[in-house]
Amino acid sequence: MKLLVTGGAGFIGSCYVRALLDGRYPGYEDASVTVLDKLTYAGERTNLPDRHERLTFVEGDICDQHLLHELLPGHDAVLHFAAESHVDRSIADPSVFVRTNVVGTQNLLEACLRTGVERVVHISTDEVYGSISSGSWTEDWPLAPNSPYAASKAGSDLMARSYARTHGLDVSITRCSNNYGPYQHVEKLIPLFTTRLLNGETVPLYGDGSHVREWLHVTDHCEAVHLVLSKGRGGEIYNIGGGGERTNRQITELLLELTGATAEMVRHVTDRKGHDLRYSLDDSKIRDELGYAPAVDFEQGLGETVAWYRAHPDRWDQATADRGAAA
Ligand code: NAD
Secondary structure, three states, X not given: OEEEEEOOOOHHHHHHHHHHHOOOOOXXXXXXXXXXXXXXXXXXXXXXXXXXXXXXXEEOOOOOHHHHHHHOOOOOEEEXXXXXXXXXXXXXXXXXXXXXXXHHHHHHHHHHHHHOOOEEEEEEEHHHHOOOOOOOEOOOOOOOOOOHHHHHHHHHHHHHHHHHHHHOOOEEEEEEOEEEOOOOOOOOHHHHHHHHHHOOOOEEEEOOOOOEEEEEEHHHHHHHHHHHHHHOOOOOEEEEOOOEEEEXXXXXXXXXXXXXXXXXXXXXEOOOOOOOOEOOEOOHHHHHHXXXXXXXXXXXXXXXXXXXXXXXXXXXXXXXXXXXXXX
């Protein structure tokens, strides 16, 4: 079994690759993996082992057709994690989101088709559904993305769907809720707040902090992606949820407690433009069909995540200098 993982040097892709190389996915202990990653500001080569007999690392762009045609032959499956992923950046400069997320995904799907890759999993997000005040989204809910990031991911989902419908490409789409865990770039809420509080800096809370997200540990997300790869059906969408629903204010309070900081460290800042109020997924399809069940308790997982950032100041010292966009 030979897998190609795009975006495998990012937060979630690298978690998947580390688990695969550690033999944590039964039946895939001998699988070899090619990571294709452009190493943008969000990608870190050090998120992956320096050397491993089953790992090949290629620095490159999913928009590069020539490279894809060289690389893909011989791979049994592609897991497509690569994306521009930060909503605030998409509001400031959406063009790179369209390029990587929409054009890059189409490019990859076309190359998979032409080079005979048999299976593709396209990793997407609950943000494509928009915002929901009550209840939860099922997979057939209409797409109503509100940010340029979400719109570009919705575009990439529709591209994946079209390759399944038009060409019969065996591609499944996953839509997951917010992830947390180690190795996440410090621009995102949990690592941003954690590292600032550990540094004795204030944290910028958007609006009144009432925005609700469902937080899933990154290892649970990766387990679910692997289930979809090995047992999921082509042309189908699988929601991946099951994390705890919490407001940003509740997350902030937990982080204050875990870092030993006080409430004065919270600064209220003008809300993000078009900020979605609530996300909530109905994930009964992946539970019933594929036997998915998240394993990590939120409070324990969050405590371990804070401990990881505390133990790895070298990982975020440099990046903290460059995080004005999110703050
Ligand atoms: P990330 O920003 O941490 O990592 C993205 C990776 O893609 C980086 O390593 C980057 O270098 C690489 N990349 C970017 N553009 C590329 C290009 N043109 N060619 C090749 N590589 C490129 O993102 P993440 O949080 O790990 O998210 C991974 C996927 O999961 C994304 O598709 C995202 O939409 C989706 N997702 C994320 C979350 C979340 O909470 N982080 C939740 C649901 C879904």
